[in-house]
Amino acid sequence: MSLRHAVLGLLADHSGSGYDLLRTFQTSLANVWSATQSQLYTELNRLADAGLVTVTAEGPRGRKEYALTGSGREELRHWLLEVEPERQRRNDALLRVFFLGQVTPEQGRAYLDREGRTAGEYHERLQELAAFIEEESDALAVHGRLALEWGLRFTRMQQEWAEWAARQLAEEAASPDTAPASTG
Numbered sequence: 001m002s003l004r005h006a007v008l009g010l011l012a013d014h015s016g017s018g019y020d021l022l023r024t025f026q027t028s029l030a031n032v033w034s035a036t037q038s039q040l041y042t043e044l045n046r047l048a049d050a051g052l053v054t055v056t057a058e059g060p061r062g063r064k065e066y067a068l069t070g071s072g073r074e075e076l077r078h079w080l081l082e083v084e085p086e087r088q089r090r091n092d093a094l095l096r097v098f099f100l101g102q103v104t105p106e107q108g109r110a111y112l113d114r115e116g117r118t119a120g121e122y123h124e125r126l127q128e129l130a131a132f133i134e135e136e137s138d139a140l141a142v143h144g145r146l147a148l149e150w151g152l153r154f155t156r157m158q159q160e161w162a163e164w165a166a167r168q169l170a171e172e173a174a175s176p177d178t179a180p181a182s183t184g
Contacts, residue, residue, distance in 0.1 A: 003043045006033050008052060008068060008076040013139050015056050015067035018044055028133070028144050031126065031151055047072065097165070105173035109166045116162030123155035 006029060010021050018041050025035050035043075044066055047053040052072035057065040068076070093115055100108035130148055133141050 003033070003035050003039060004047065004052075005076060005079045006035070007040070007043055007047060008072050008079075010140070011053060011066055011068040012073065012076055015065050017059075017063050017065050019063070021066075024140070028129070028140070031129070032147055100169070105169050108169045112162045112166040112169065116159045116166070119155045119158035119162060123152065123159060126151050126155060 006025075007021060010016065010024055010029075016024075018037075021044075022035070022037055022040050025033075025040065029035075044053065044064075048055065048066070050071075052069055052075055053066045054069050055064045056067045059065070096111065100111065103111075126148060130145070130152065133144060133148065
């Protein structure tokens with residue numbers, strides 16, 4: 001996914017200023033794709049230069065309102081239907097799990113406990129967000145709830161997996177056949 005397509009998607013239903021788009025990123029899209037203010041404004045300029053968005057109004061202090069053009073809508077639909085999503089295979093947290101044998105069982109369990117707590121805390125933040133968007137009924141909120149449900153299920157799974165994995169390490173450490181890990 002790219003910032004380009006996220007911006008096009010946000011402008012597909014209604015026009016908005018850079019500030020409006022940034023607020024939407026911060027309150028909903030940040031859970032799946034983040035953007036800084038400078039990245040967003042740079043991308044809006046690129047999209048305008050490419051003819052994918054147009055400035056529909058200008059206000060005080062240089063405020064510009066952008067709308068999707070026909071070409072922008074075509075690009076968004078092309079990306080949605082014809083471009084295969086990038087499915088990230090890299091996961092720094094899981095890579096570390098492969099090498100937990102290099103630390104003591106207690107250190108390994110502590111790492112997994114932290115991972116479980118982190119997932120649980122993120123799950124709680126998503127639950128708070130769910131309560132907020134329940135009140136909204138526009139297309140972005142409706143489809144955002146679908147993505148949010150994925151996040152809720154995924155973070156719950158991460159938490160449950162981390163708890164399970166920590167129990168596995170505890171059982172392994174308690175087994176008389178297990179050699180102690182090298183710490184040095």
